[in-house]
Amino acid sequence: MISEIGANLKDGAEVIDAGGRIVSPGFMDMHFHLDSVLTMGDPRYNESGTLLEGIEIWAERKRKLSVSDIVQRAGKALRLMVAHGTTAIRTHADVTDPTLTTVKGLLEVKKLYQNIIDVQITAFPQDGILTDPANLELLEKAVEMGVDNVGMIPHIEHTREDGVKSIEEAFRIAKTYDRDIDGHVDETDDEQSRFLEVVASYAIKENYVGRVAAGHCTAMHSYNDAYAAKLYRLLKKAGVTVVANPLINIHLQGRFDTYPKRRGMARVKELLNNGVNVALGHDCIMDPWYPLGRGDMVQVLFMAVHVGQLMSYSELKQAFNLITYNAAKTLRIGDKYGIKVGAQADLVVLDAFDELEALAFQRTPLYVIKRGRIVSKNTPEETQVLNPENNQFTNPRKEQPILRR
Numbered sequence: 331m332i333s334e335i336g337a338n339l340k341d342g343a344e345v346i347d348a349g350g351r352i353v354s355p356g357f358m359d360m361h362f363h364l365d366s367v368l369t370m371g372d373p374r375y376n377e378s379g380t381l382l383e384g385i386e387i388w389a390e391r392k393r394k395l396s397v398s399d400i401v402q403r404a405g406k407a408l409r410l411m412v413a414h415g416t417t418a419i420r421t422h423a424d425v426t427d428p429t430l431t432t433v434k435g436l437l438e439v440k441k442l443y444q445n446i447i448d449v450q451i452t453a454f455p456q457d458g459i460l461t462d463p464a465n466l467e468l469l470e471k472a473v474e475m476g477v478d479n480v481g482m483i484p485h486i487e488h489t490r491e492d493g494v495k496s497i498e499e500a501f502r503i504a505k506t507y508d509r510d511i512d513g514h515v516d517e518t519d520d521e522q523s524r525f526l527e528v529v530a531s532y533a534i535k536e537n538y539v540g541r542v543a544a545g546h547c548t549a550m551h552s553y554n555d556a557y558a559a560k561l562y563r564l565l566k567k568a569g570v571t572v573v574a575n576p577l578i579n580i581h582l583q584g585r586f587d588t589y590p591k592r593r594g595m596a597r598v599k600e601l602l603n604n605g606v607n608v609a610l611g612h613d614c615i616m617d618p619w620y621p622l623g624r625g626d627m628v629q630v631l632f633m634a635v636h637v638g639q640l641m642s643y644s645e646l647k648q649a650f651n652l653i654t655y656n657a658a659k660t661l662r663i664g665d666k667y668g669i670k671v672g673a674q675a676d677l678v679v680l681d682a683f684d685e686l687e688a689l690a691f692q693r694t695p696l697y698v699i700k701r702g703r704i705v706s707k708n709t710p711e712e713t714q715v716l717n718p719e720n721n722q723f724t725n726p727r728k729e730q731p732i733l734r735r
């Protein structure tokens with residue numbers, strides 16, 4: 331943990347000279363799917379680019395899952411994330427596979443990587459809780475096996491009524507086993523999909539204020555403004571964190587539209603302005619739902635500020651909260667998180683002199699520190715560009731900071 335902050339600290343400690351660059355508390359990814367990561371093209375590619383085709387392809391792929399297959403792919407992805415400064419992640423484990431191999435695999439990954447990155451697992455009923463009689467039982471069994479949070483996907487249930495009932499069941503299990511709620515909620519362009527209000531209302535009724543995260547919430551993009559205004563107030567009161575996944579939803583949403591095409595992302599700017607906690611997720615890397623990604627939350631943030639138009643100077647300066655402090659609030663570890671004495675020493679030494687540069691250049695961090703130990707280090711490549719002012723090759727990275735402010 332951070333024991334002291336200041337100049338000329340105790341001798342004997344390893345010194346990292348950041349040369350005036352910024353240090354951030356570790357980045358946090360609040361929504362990811364480690365079980366499906368890096369399976370793209372196996373058994374086939376998603377040609378329509380829709381959520382639904384992604385779910386179909388995954389249903390085929392998950393029949394041949396094994397623990398070692400998951401450990402190997404998830405480990406690869408986690409190492410990429412650590413290299414880019416992520417020190418904590420919340421992943422989903424699909425629990426509609428009757429063998430629960432996803433849960434076994436991810437519990438093993440969590441343990442194996444525990445000193446490198448904190449992994450929280452959510453039991454995620456990908457195909458719905460009530461669409462098959464076995465699914466509810468599997469969800470509860472996954473929680474008994476030791477996952478951290480209870481998931482849901484009400485917009486995939488067959489009817490509105492089943493969607494509401496699935497939320498009720500998720501809260502029942504969460505309360506029974508004292509787990510937090512981490513749902514996929516309203517990930518559709520259907521403006522009639524209004525499960526988020528039900529989730530928020532249960533958070534209040536079940537005494538779960540501050541213990542609920544709702545991922546995606548893309549239908550919110552299409553709600554009318556009067557309803558959205560009501561929803562902001564309810565979400566704030568319920569202490570629900572909205573987790574937006576801009577890389578994936580800018581790709582998957584609006585696929586049934588012609589033009590103008592909707593962007594299909596939760597209203598990040600308005601939620602923040604109305605006092606709702608918002609965090610971000612990478613969601614996927616090279617799987618049936620998303621063909622790209624490099625495990626970099628700054629890249630996720632880059633997409634978020636563009637799609638959400640959080641591009642004023644002050645908005646950009648504060649944007650890093652979406653992948654740091656707001657996420658810590660979601661995990662309810664705010665008192666142990668940050669750059670302050672007594673906080674856990676999860677730190678990222680960025681190759682940038684301020685937040686704007688970090689977002690503009692998206693460079694790999696120089697160092698990543700987990701609980702006081704270096705877990706990633708990076709030597710920036712020596713780029714040499716011909717400078718006509720003096721006819722010499724120079725490294726543009728050494729001309730930092732690029733703006734004099």
Ligand SMILES: [Zn+2]
Pocket residue numbers: 361362363422514545613
């Ligand atoms: Zn997801």
